[in-house]
Amino acid sequence: MTAPALPAHIEPWEQQLLADPNLLGDIAFALGGPFHVLYPDRVRDVVAGFRAAFEAAGVDGAIYFGKKANKAACVARACAESGAGVDVSSIGELNSALAQGIRGPELLITGPAKSRDLLWLAARHGALITVDSPAEWDRLAELGIAAQALSRVRPPGSDSRFGMTDDELDRILAFPPGGPVRLAGFSFHLGGYDPIARAELALATLERIRLARVLGHPATVLSIGGGFGVDYVPAGPWRDFVAGVGPHWFHAGKNFESYYPYHQPGSGADMLTTILGHQDLARQLRADGVRLVVEPGRALLDRAGSTVFPVQGVKSRTAHGSPYQLLTVGGSSLSLSEQWFDSEYLPDPVLWPVRPGTPTAMAVGGSTCLETDMLSWRRIPAPRAAAVGDLLIYPNTAGYQMDSNESAFHELPIPQKVVLHDAPGGRLRWRLDTP
Ligand SMILES: Cc1ncc(COP(=O)(O)O)c(C=O)c1O
Structure with missing residues (x-):
């Protein structure tokens, strides 16, 4: 067996x-x-593929590699050399990105309730900082350093511990523009690998950007996070695996509840193309002059x-x-x-x-x-x-x-x-x- x-x-x-x-x-x-x-040449090729997807859709786009997916110096270096930024969530990640030639404004800071030291360093380097709560916005503002921030949106209907509810997002919108922290836009990150869910939340978040502008905030950026799928194995073998899987195939009769979907057509940069093509998202981004940010971790390292x-x-x-x-x-x-x-x-x-x-x-x-x-x-x-x-x-x-x-x-x-x-x-x- x-x-x-x-x-x-x-x-x-x-x-x-x-x-x-x-x-x-x-x-x-x-x-x-x-x-x-x-x-690392493969990382450069994958970055080029994401960039080509943006260009084909006529969208101003930026790629930030989700550094948590791999610590290798050569990956951050490949990002620096190919014009991708890096998404970091700790001072260690920030330092290693800088050490490989990533410049401050090419850093995206994610993660919940960041330490004061991380916020301070990120602001000093001119990084784009995702803010996870109104309290975190206040802590960033208290530093008195000019900073660019994205408000992180909690996906609707989710219990995620990340991101802000509508009320929390509104509290930040109500802060008068003109302080040290500028609301540069919004971000979200979804679990799973569904391009349509990402496109639809991006469309809804564009509405928030429009409202922010009406209120005087200089919002021009929308990050749709990571979660770009990876196609590891061909369709046929994956179909056979899924159809027959059971403890009889495993040492000691081991059983697992779930697996990563190792066959995913339309993954990586193709998934970005699908997102941009859904309900005219690309056209709306162009019309609103909004830059779309992606934060691929796994997909940037594919093969x-x-x-x-x-x-x-x-x-x-x-x-x-x-x-x-x-x-x-x-x-x-x-x-x-x-x-x-x-x-x-x-x-x-x-x-x-x-x-x-x-x-x-x-x-x-x-x-x-x-x-x-x-x-x-x-x-x-x-x-x-x-x-x-x-x-x-x-x-x-x-x-x-x-x-x-x-x-x-x-x-x-x-x-x-x-x-x-x-x-x-x-x-x-x-x-x-x-x-
Ligand atoms: C905020 C954020 N961005 C990007 C990523 C990278 O996700 P992936 O490796 O699935 O592309 C993650 C992963 O957890 C994340 O939390």
Whole structure:
């Protein structure tokens, strides 16, 4: 009872990495443990795709990378080099964005009830600051520094702890314009990946912008947040997975309630095109002279990085009368965050190097003492049996998977990040990601 394959979409840079007979093995030898690889040129391409969607719709747009999705310095640097800003929620994130060349006005500050120090630094750097309550507006104003603010809207009908109710938004509108804090516009962030819900809330929020202007506020910006979907696997395998999924496919009969929708047509920049096309949103933004802001985290990192684990141990097990391998890899599932949201990261890991052999199913655990430290409970079909010293490459992990939950539990070293660049002669070469 092996689950069907869920092969990930693989970009050319990664095909080249996997096909290189030495590179991955050499990096593994140099680093001696699990590691992440990032290819920042892909981030530049994704930024270009979002920008093209704005241009095609004739809309003034700005892209701020949701930094929480990945801490790598090379990602913030790629944003700086390609004209994207960065959305940060802490002083640490702010500092690392600045250190990679993001300028103050290219910062967007999000998060609830920000510390006084974060508000002060953000205002000093001329960042765009989302304000989450009238009290936070007051705390920002008390600093006496000229600042640009967006009022964050709580999605209608939601119980979100973020954003303001109609009453709270009205209280800010009633503040007389002309103080140190200027109301530059509004923002929201929705859960889920529905483009239509985003377009409709954007249209409703345009009404607020018009009202703000009538009241004398210089409102010209509307941020629709992040939540741009990522298409990890093709339609057919995803359909087969959804149709047949059950505990019989998982080591120890494990069962998960829900999964990220790993197949999403119309994701990323295509989703932005859908949003802009809904009910003439693009035309209305143009007519009102409003700049549309997006804050993609996961989608900006789509196919820009992978995580490599060395196989450290192999056991044979049997389920429903069929044998499978239970692998232990160096490192832990803290470097593949989905388990920490009580779910599983489903795109299939690739067993490297490619060698002939007998197709074999595998489940994958980490090298900590926790029973639950499993990277893949699912018995995944591999083209051959794994052996100690092989590498397992989990694809497309740059968005949230690789480093949002890492810790030095067990004093295991935190995996290093390796940056890949194209080199003369059609090669890839690598260096460590240096903050
Ligand atoms: C305010 C805000 N903006 C942007 C994002 C990024 O979301 P995503 O990675 O789904 O694009 C988040 C994620 O939680 C968020 O809270």
